[in-house]
């Protein structure tokens with residue numbers, strides 16, 4: 658593959674031209690996800706760690722990059738002639754090239770267990786949250802506790818499990834944590850099945866918008882009726898983020 662990177666912020670603190678030169682000639686062995694990171698594993702043992710942040714997206718262009726796009730930050734030309742364009746309106750996304758052996762130590766301090774992993778139990782969650790006085794919503798957003806739950810899915814999970822977002826994490830008992838875990842998995846599976854939520858201009862790799870946002874139960878629905886009890890959804894803040902919940906059925 659051949660790589661061009663046109664944005665100094667994408668590879669900071671590394672030089673984008675240098676990173677592009679390092680990537681050129683690599684052969685992709687596998688694609689994986691850990692938490693919110695996309696992992697591109699190369700046959701050399703190196704790994705490119707991509708974080709899309711708010712507005713990053715990858716677009717597959719089978720006939721090359723014909724369309725002019727002011728938000729394109731990088732282009733990967735594959736040996737089969739197709740291009741993968743990386744576009745990012747707000748430029749918070751990052752690309753980090755790691756040498757063999759660097760991945761596990763890098764992720765260990767940043768990414769907790771995968772919540773979709775069946776082995777992750779309510780018991781394990783209780784051990785983590787029992788000393789945390791912070792609101793459960795803030796703890797859910799901490800990627801070192803739970804990997805892969807962002808602001809939208811935290812609100813949705815709390816709605817499904819009928820737990821108030823501002824409850825101190827340590828106050829949740831085992832059955833409630835069990836419900837919460839079920840809620841998180843339900844919210845994430847819903848999202849994955851519908852190709853994610855489209856906020857502003859996010860597009861999937863096929864260029865189409867996701868449809869998840871039409872099915873939110875709590876997130877972004879201030880003033881609209883709760884689909885379970887009819888009470889208007891309210892908005893507050895938790896963990897520094899906008900937080901939506903039903904004041905009647907989330908306790």
Ligand SMILES: [Zn+2]
Pocket residue numbers: 883884885886887888903904905906907
């Ligand atoms: Zn309700």
